[in-house]
Amino acid sequence: MKKKTIISSLLALGALMAITTGCSNSSSATKSSSSEVSGKITAVGSTALQPLVEKAAGDFQKDNSKINITVQGGGSGTGLSQVQDGSVKVGNSDIFAEQKDGIDAKKLVDHKVAVVGMAPVVNKDAGVKNVTMDQLKQIFTGKITNWKDLGGKDEKITVVNRAEGSGTRATFESAVLGGEKAIKSQEQDSNGTVQKIVSTTPGAISYLAFSYINDKVEALSIDDVKATDDNVADNKWKIWSYEHMYTKGDPKDATKKFIEYMKSDDVQKKLVKDMGYISTNDMKVQKDSKGTVSDK
Amino acid sequence: MNAKKSDKLATGMIYGLVGIVVSILVALLGYILYNGVPDINWHFLTSEAQSFSAGGGVRDQLFNSLYLLVLALIISFPIALGAGIYLSEYAKDNWVTDIIRTSIEVLSSLPSVVVGLFGYLLLVIQLNMGFSILAGAIALTFFNLPLLTRNIEESLRSVPDLQREAGTSLGLSGWKTITKIILPMALPGILTGLILCSGRIFGEAAALIYTAGQSAPSVDYGNWNLFTETSFLNPMRPAETLAVHIWKVNTESVTPDSSAISSASSAVLIIVILIFNLGARYLGNKLFKKMTASK
């Protein structure tokens, strides 16, 4: 009896091995065979950046048929840790590698491919269109709890924050909260869901990347500065961040070519704008990983 | 209260419960179809998805969903069948079997995101499969197995012991008795399980995001060579399924018509499941009739 169990478990193990070796064989077989620049690029990470890279990769492959690019989401943390481990060629992130625990930023090379602006959004019947930076801070730290204190309707404020550790939240908190902690509140991790929640929940406030702001929600101005691309470019609008593509060491061959393409005018002038991002070329200032802004 | 009265009362209550369930079902399906069907058209079904402009379709996603379903069933069904046979026919009633059963049930309660991440680390990274349909199919197998195994076991058990005795008393081996006599009789039950699992495969998103991926590179539907990168049959290519597409469109998409795409995709998904469901049932019944010669 015992013998049989051992035999069968060995068989099972064997079957698993067979499956797996079979797979790795076929994948390595498809890799090689070419003369010019060729290769397989996998880019993983930020879900916000994914559509841009995916679209750019599609266009890029039309002229470089030997290069195969796979773009996947999974989150900035996943992207950074996978590129650091060397399991993928490119890690997409909406956050500086320096800001993430457990990532050795020195090993990674940062390629900023776009700038994303974010704005606080509120449900339409809050009756508020403009706040000061300080008021915004007090809302998110739980000191102001009713819209009537800001001249709006008598309606409780429902704060919807972004997922802890997400790039969007890190950007927002560093620009608005100035080191204080946000109150415990609802959290969501995707722009789409946040937009839907804010648009349907009376008194709700959250923040969204510019491209997700539509007429269903009210984007607030801060200190009478409107959330526009131009205001971001000269840092009048403070809440913005870069979209990064990280590589481990300097990119080579196919990866290098692709990253160059991402920074080229083809992408920056057209795709980046179409997707609602701001081109890095248009920026008049730059920001480092500590949030210090300087002239370019 | 006398028996007759309580009988009436209970029947009434059951009718009430069923009435509520049915109205929920109808409302739910109606809601999805009502919102989605007007946006379904030939163009939607046959064109590629768009990243940020309007007018994208779901051709690739639809195909990927079906292909992934087939692959996942090819992998999981035989394993579940073997395990189900083991549990219903060979397993003795002791603590080892108890542990096996419990661990299978625990496996089924894992959140799909955990299964997805496990699949990602094991299949995509460790075994170097990359984001691929195959990795997705294996990940789906992980949580298909408990439900399917359990279901096959139950179906086999529901076949009366008399049938087993008939087989063994004729000198047939246990294996032949199971595969040729018990299994055909258990077929309708097994089919239900299979359909439920297919439904789950169709609707699963979280596990696939990390394994089959969430991008659908364009593929060549004329290329039948399994091993080329662009072939639609290549199991090593990344593939976004319909459910993942719905998830993506809802959460991060910037396409102006995202809500239309989402509701139309949901409706397509339901219609496909319905077709699959009825088709499987029809074929299963035919097969059952053929195998048991009951006309």
Next chain:
Amino acid sequence: MDDIQTRLQKSSRATRQDYFGKVICYSCIGLIILLVACILYFIASKGLATFTKNGVNFWNFLTQSDWKPGDVDKYGNPQVGALPMIVTSFSVTILAALLATPFAIGTAIFMTEIANKRGAKFLQPVIELLVGIPSVVYGFIGLSLIVPFIRGIFGGTGFGILSGTLVLFVMVLPTITSLSVDSLKSVPMHYRQASLALGATRWQTIYKVILKAAAPGLLTAVIFGMARAFGEALAVQMVIGNAILMPKNLISPASTLTSKLTTEIGNTVMGTLPNNALWSLALVLLFMSLLFNLIVRFIGRRGNIKNER
């Protein structure tokens, strides 16, 4: 020795077939066990690292309610308290199962014992259809219908355990129903005939004979339903509010283990405390489902013993 005598002692085609079958079945179950072991090991090694490597106190993990794995409190300890999520997960699962079970079993009884063939034939595919609706669709329907509904009736934001329960109720209903149907169907016909022949009414037959005979199967159906409720993330996440607060009542925003896990896992880096802490949540989830399993099994066994007597 005559021919038959030798044949009696030699192995034949049938023995080989049987051996072959056994090898196949044992391999399959072996494969599943191997898989379960792998996953368990994987989750355990990651989930336990929070306590072994990052030095989080296990008791604090279970009883504290501050969850900020990235930060430290004023004493320099990482804030990893999972109590609110554990409580919420338990609540939504139990409530959803409690709510769904009568409906599911009622529907199953209707389909197997009361309805004519056509009624059952119509209901079954519709119920199976529901299993295939992606969680995210349930989530969005919940967000656009259930949340405003709850808000309208009970006030507050509408996000909370109650909304989560209602969404899960609809999601586990098909699972419990179709498994219950299977288990009711497997009650032999002659039980029913015998009971009806003794002059029992239909309800007495259902209640005293069929439900009793099918009890273990029904319990399994409920376990599987709860398992689905436990593991569900995408849909719950959208309606429960996803706030790491001790739920004060059924309509205050809360967060389940899975919703936290799903929202944050992509934003953390493998091997760091925030990541390990999330895996610890997965581990808790695993233990909770194990616990439920054992409880239900225990109840089932006691029921069986009673029946035999």
Next chain:
Amino acid sequence: MKTYDFNQQYISKIEQEVALSTENVQVHYGKSHAIFDASLDFPRFQITSLIGASGSGKSTYLRCLNRMNDRIAQVDGKILYRNTDINSKTINVYEVRRHIGMVFQRPNPFAKSIRENILFALKNNGINDKKELQERLETSLRDAALWDEVKDDLDKSALALSGGQQQRLCIARSIAMHPDILLLDEPASALDPISTSKIEETLKLLSKSYTIIIVTHNMQQASRISDYTAFFHMGHIIEYNQTKNIFTAPEIKATEDYISGDFG
């Protein structure tokens, strides 16, 4: 309640050729002891019936004879068939069951056509010759007195037959294997009187070429068809003798009381 001494036994010796015999067979279900020291010889080409009250162990004993209890009970002792102990662990049980066939209390045809019901096991035993299969199909159905009723519907589902027909189909299915011995476990208890008498006729005819052992709780049936009868009580074989002796002049009081219906 009368008191009997169940250790009192009367087992008559068989003078004819013996087809099957058991020596000190014991059966345990878990901790409960179901059969005590059962030793019997079964004469060749005769019908032996096993009688006794429900729960007396007669069915359990019968099922030991072709190892049908393997999975559910522990059987000790010797069962001799062709000078071989077929209760030994090294024996090929499938081969045993081919030579010692069995028919059960409730008809259990496969959910297949009538033809397949008969031929399925044959084909699995490697008989592929079409002519031979056809031949066995017809003979077995004729022997079971079913041929005339079903010869035009051979491809119809066996489940469409009446209970009596189904049971005769099960008998035909068993004898198509050309066994030596046929075990029947209350084969007529679920059937109406007409079907029962048909089965009895069939068994009478079959006993010319098969050794038949039948469990029955119908004493008229036992006396009508069997040559030998064994009386079981509480797991013990109380008396075994030629049927006419058992029914006219039982040696033991318990047997007499059971037969006269004055029991317990």
